[in-house]
Amino acid sequence: MSEHVGENQALNVKNKRLVAKLFGAIVLMFGFGFALVPLYDVFCEITGINGRLVNNNQEQSTLVDKSRTVRLQFTTSVAPGMPWQFKPHVNYVDVHPGESKVVKFLASNQSDANVTGQAIPSVSPGVASLYLNKTECFCFQQQILKSGESIDMGLVFFVSTEIPADIKTLTLSYTLFNVTDPDSIQAVDLQAAL
Amino acid sequence: MRIKIIIIAVLGMISSVLSATPSNINMTRGVTDISHRVYDLHMTILIICCLIGVVVFGAMFYAIVKHRKSQGAVAAQFHESTKVEIIWTVIPFLILIGMAVPATKTLIEMEDNSKSDITIKVTGSQWKWHYEYFDQGFGFYSLLATPAEQFDNLDGKNTDVAKGEHYLLEVDKPLVLPIGKKIRFLVTADDVIHSWWVPAFAVKQDANPGFINEAWTIINEPGIYRGQCAELCGKDHGYMPVVVKAVTQDEYAVWLDEQKQSVIQAKKDAEQALASTLTMEESMTLGESLYITRCAACHQPNGAGIPGVFPALKNSPMILNDRAAHIDIVVNGKAGTAMQAFKGQLTAKEIAAIVTYERNAWGHDTGDVIQVSDVDAKGAK
Amino acid sequence: MSTLSTAQEHDEHHDHKPKGMMRWILTTNHKDIGSMYLIFSFAMFLIGGAMAMVIRAELYQPGLQIVEPNFFNQMTTVHGLIMVFGAVMPAFTGLANWLIPMMIGAPDMALPRMNNWSFWILPMAFAILLSSLFMEGGGPNFGWTFYAPLSTTYAPDSTALFVFSVHIMGISSILGAINVVVTIINMRAPGMTYMKMPLFVWTWLITAFLLIAVMPVLAATVTMVLTDKYFATSFFSAAGGGDPVLFQHIFWFFGHPEVYIMILPSFGIISAIVPAFSRKKLFGYSSMVYATASIALLSFIVWAHHMFTTGMPVAAELFFMYCTMLISVPTGVKVFNWVATMWRGSMTFETPMLFAIAFIVLFTIGGFSGLMLAITPADFQYHDTYFVVAHFHYVLVTGAIFSIMAAAYYWLPKWTGYMYDEKLGKLHFWASLISVNVLFFPMHFLGLAGMPRRVPDYALQFADFNQLVSLGGFAFGVSQLIFLVVVIKCARGGEKAPAKPWEGAEGLEWDMPSPAPYHSHTTPPEVK
Structure with a gap:
């Protein structure tokens, strides 16, 4: 009898070791699920998936490629619950790659309250986002407009000279979201508390 | 020789059956070069699959008929053959390359969005489509009719009621x-996410909130082409059609002029409306009809809403006590809910009528x- | 006497099983737990089926007749969740519990107490999920794929319950998978080398690793949905810098291996039944093992084929198209091997074999439509239509469910000690086979003609086929009640089953008497 008690214990230990390893794998995969979020951002940055704009270059480009022009179209959307008017002054601009341009967007708060807005950019075709460099943009930070206030918000950008020849039109879209709602204020408090 | 004849006969049968099928059981061939190519690709692969099926199931059913115990079949002993395994790994692989x-x-051609003549911005919202003629500076909503x-x-x-x-x-x-x-x-x-789909163009593109996607088409024939929202987008996902009317370029030019005229006219009307005074009776009639088409899907015709999903308007404290907030929510919507901004969808006069209706229907009787001008002040035109 | 297990040591204290309810609540016996899994799974199959009946009744004719659209969406959502997590997966876990120890010559599962827990939290999970349907605002209505932001910002108040129940289901599956892995790796009888294991054991081992790899990712996904909805994070909301498409990437990273979790054990079952009734050894055993492993590996790099219309760059679309097409190679190998096994065999056609043959044909049809869906340009037309609905029901109903039915008939004599009623079994088979094709085949046509999925109402040109589909659906639903009768009859008595009721059956389970004794191999069998 003592013989298989010993073997039982051996098996027990073996089982426990394997279970511990498998639990380790599970914790790892749970973490991996969350790690997919930053991994996705990196992936987008490399491939330009989804046109999430990443080149927030502060540097000016010096080279200008005068031999060709690229058209940059602008479009805006205002999310539900955002009491602002939000429009570009021009529908599009034609630029040489490397050349810096300024475009103004008109925003006006038509509500009775102060409202904080956040513009979210998106570029199509997605790959083109790799070549669009913004040196200054109202989308870099939240914008606060008092009741009834109107402002011109500026965007300074240049298109990289490395942009492939087959991309002739880029579309830059901004969606304006209302981020004043009490939920997000709560979230900030929560972070502060932590 | 015999096998060859059988193969040819089977091939002929399959292709004749498939090509003779009425349109309501097969993919539409569509009216663009791309949709034709997609259709041909679909048919090619369907036929290849059918052929593989005929061969594999043919062999299986031959065995089922011939190699049964009741027929006196005695089981053979083979159970391995590397040669055969390699053959039926390599052949499917080659077929796949062919596909x-x-x-x-x-696919590469479908994704080539360059050199377009006209840009249309398509925006999905619960549960309607908005089309903006990008270079023309006007747009409109397209609702289920x-x-x-x-x-x-x-x-x-x-x-x-006949359908x-x-x-x-x-659509309207x-x-x-x-x-x-x-x-x-x-x-x-x-x-939420919607998906804009017109089968006749072979265009299906997801509409993601906050992001833009591109698709393109060149329509070959005039006509009316119908599609639907393809991505589950909430309660009325099934009631969100897409209708495209393709016309000749001359007709299109005429239509564009008309639209621009009506935009100017609408501005004039809005100015007139701003100066005019609405009566209770006029507002209640207009408001009720608009409420039924625009608001009742969620808030229900009796204003009771759907508990836990869409709030009730009847006896809502906001409607009874806060006139300004009431106008604001209809004009600008509410972030993070299905309540959308109606400022671009309806004129200021229409919004005023709806708000008047909601403030006086279902026993509210606020008398407002x-x-x-009240609505205009909130940003609606 | 060399591998007396911990499990058996535990059971030795009470050699006679305890009586009454407590036997089932406290049991650590793999057969009891296996039976409970199977019964639970069948109950869920009926509940999920009842929801499918509601869906088909509403779709019987155009217009809204029976349920309003929001409730219709709850039905499609909960039907999907119940069938995936409540019917198919627990049925496979139940089969694993019953069969794996018997097949590898072990006395019980390696972790019997955990086994008890992994079963008993399942009814809790589904009680929570089903109760959410009765809450104000209703249960989950965003599809079983719960795409954000429909499942976050725009979701009903009951979403927290949905998240909680998915967490519990996930924990249950993970515990079950750990148990399977430890049992197979540590508890095999001497001489039972890996390449001698029955294919059911092999496919389950690979499935268990898939479960361990992806169920935690699902848990992470629903956690992010929870925090996005209730704690103002912005993983999937553009307003806070997130991306709704990210949700789909994470979900399908779980979702595609999940699809294989629901089909790999079927391959194992069919690989046991086809040789048994062909009275011939399985053709290409080792290639079957390699094919299963390569399908499992490929399943991790094909997820985005569910997302071709979300706006991916061409390069990504091509990559996922090629990888997806590649899966048909190992899958094809399996089908060819089964046919080669039947070739020049000596076949008889009892109910398990009938279901197995139907599986091969109908699953292959599902595979063909899967190959068609992989072709990206054509997928732009197929995506989110009834063509997709037809495809995954062929794979899951005539695939997974048919294989489970085949398994039930095949091993019922071993489980109960009695032969089932062959006439009723055949009736069940033919009724199911005909009705299931009337139910799902016309869906291909509906999808190709342009009917989107998840709609409560449709245009008039789809009316005829929908009526036919609904009739097939009702018939298929009723047919499954025959199965219930067969099982109850068989459990209560009948012709005594011999230890090996099937002439060509192979495997250690057939060396044991029928019904199998409460403790499996108390002395490890010799494996040649």
Whole structure:
């Protein structure tokens, strides 16, 4: 009898070791699920998936490629619950790659309250986002407009000279979201508390 | 020789059956070069699959008939053959390469969005489409035109209402496009994910809130083409049709002029409306009809809403006590909910009428008559 | 006497099983737990089926007749969740519990107490999920794929319950998978080398690793949905810098291997039944093992084929198209091997074999439509239509469910000690076979003609086929009640089953008497 008690214990230990390893794998995969979020951002940055704009270059480009022009179209959307008017002054601009341009967007708060807005950019075709460099943009930070206030918000950008020849039109879209709602204020408090 | 004849006969049968099928059991061939290529690709792969099926199932059913115990069959002993295994790994692989080549070519062409003539921005929201003619500076909403009594038969009252020919596939204002021009669609959404689909163009593009996607088409033939939202987008996902009217380029030019005229006219009307004073009676009539088409899907005709999903308007404290907030929520919507901004969808006069209706219907009787100027102050035109 | 297990040591204290309810609540016996899994799974199959009946009744004719659209969406959502997590997966876990120890010559599962827990939290999970349907605002209505932001910002108040129940289901599956892995790796009888294991054991081992790899990712996904909805994070909301498409990437990273979790054990079952009734050894055993492993590996790099219309760059679309097409190679190998096994065999056609043959044909049809869906340009037309609905029901109903039915008939004599009623079994088979094809085949046509999925109402040109589909659906639903009768009859008595009721059956389980004794191999069998 003592013989298989010993073997039982051996098996027990073996089982426990394997279970511990498998639990380790599970914790790892749970973490991996969350790690997919930053991994996705990196992936987008490399491939330009989804046109999430990443080149927030502060540097000016010096080279200008005068031999060709690229058209940059602008479009805006205002999310539900955002009491602002939000429009570009021009529908599009034609630029040489490397050349810096300024475009103004008109925003006006038509509500009775102060409202904080956040513009979210998106570029199509997605790959083109790799070549669009913004040196200054109202989308870099939240914008606060008092009741009834109107402002011109500026965007300074240049298109990289490395942009492939087959991309002739880029579309830059901004969606304006209302981020004043009490939920997000709560979230900030929560972070502060932590 | 015999096998060859059988193969040819089977091939002939399959292709004749498949090509003779009426349109309601097969993919539409569509009206664009791309949709034709997609259709051909679909048919090629379908036929290849059918052929593989005939061979594999043929062998299996031959065995089932011939190699049964009741027929006196004695089981053979073989159970391994590397040679055979390699053959039936390599052959499917080669077939796949044969499929991948045309698929790759078609796909690369489909994704070439460059050199477009016209840009249309398509925005999905619960549960309607908005089309903006990007270079022309105007746009409009396109709503389901099928009246509710044709589909709403939950209480059994509308059993006898006849359904129209284009039941659920008709809209008040179709997207009008010219033929023979490369049209680029910029697709996005206001709230949840929708998907803009016109089968005849082989265009299906998800509309993601906050992001834009691109698709394109060149329509070859004038006509009316119907599609639907393809991505589950909430309660009325099934009631969100897409209708495109393709016209000749001359007709398109005429239509564009008309639209621009009506935009100017609408501005004039808005100015007039701003100066005018609405009466209770006029507002209640207009408000009720608009409420039924625009608001009742969620808030219900009796204003009771759907508990836990869409709030009740009846006896709502906001309506009873806060006139300004009431106007604001209809004009600008509410972030993070299905309540959308109606400022671009309805005129200031229409919004005023709806608010008046909501403030006086269902026993509210606040007596308020909202004026166009009240709504205009919140940003609606 | 060399591998007396911990499990058996535990059971030795009470050699006679305890009586009454407590036997089932406290049991650590793999057969009891296996039976409970199977019964639970069948109950869920009926509940999920009842929801499918509601869906088909509403779709019987155009217009809204029976349920309003929001409730219709709850039905499609909960039907999907119940069938995936409540019917198919627990049925496979039940089969694993019953069969794996018997097949590898072990006395019980390696972790019997955990086994008890992994079963008993399942009814809790589904009680929570089903109760959410009765809450104000209703249960989950965003599809079983719960795409954000429909499942976050725009979701009903009950979403927290949905998240909680998915967490519990996930924990249950993970515990079950750990148990399977430890049992197979540590508890095999001497001489039972890996390449001698029955294919059911092999496919389950690979499935268990898939479960361990992806169920935690699902848990992470629903956690992010929870925090996005209730704690103002913005993983999937553009307003806060997130991306709704990210949700789909994470979900399908779980979702595609999940699809294989629901089909790999079927391959194992069919690989046991086809040789048994062909009275011939399985053709290409080792290639079957390699094919299963390569399908499992490929399943991790094909997820985005569910997302071709979300706006991916061409290069990504091509990559996922090629990888997806590649899966048909190992899958094809399996089908060819089964046919080669039947070739020049000596076949008889009892109910398990009938279901197995139907599986091969109908699953292959599902595979063909899967190959068609992989072709990206054509997928732009197929995506989110009834063509997709037809495809995954062929794979899951005539695939997974048919294989489970085949397994039930095949091993019922071993489980109960009695032969089932062959006439009723055949009736069940033919009724199911005909009705299931009337139910799902016309869906291909509906999808190709342009009917989107998840709609409560449709245009008039789809009316005829929908009526036919609904009739097939009702018939299929009723047919499954025959199965219930067969099982109850068989459990209560009948013709005594011999230890090996099937002439060509192979495997250690057939060396044991029928019904199998409460403790499996108390002395490890010799494996040649």
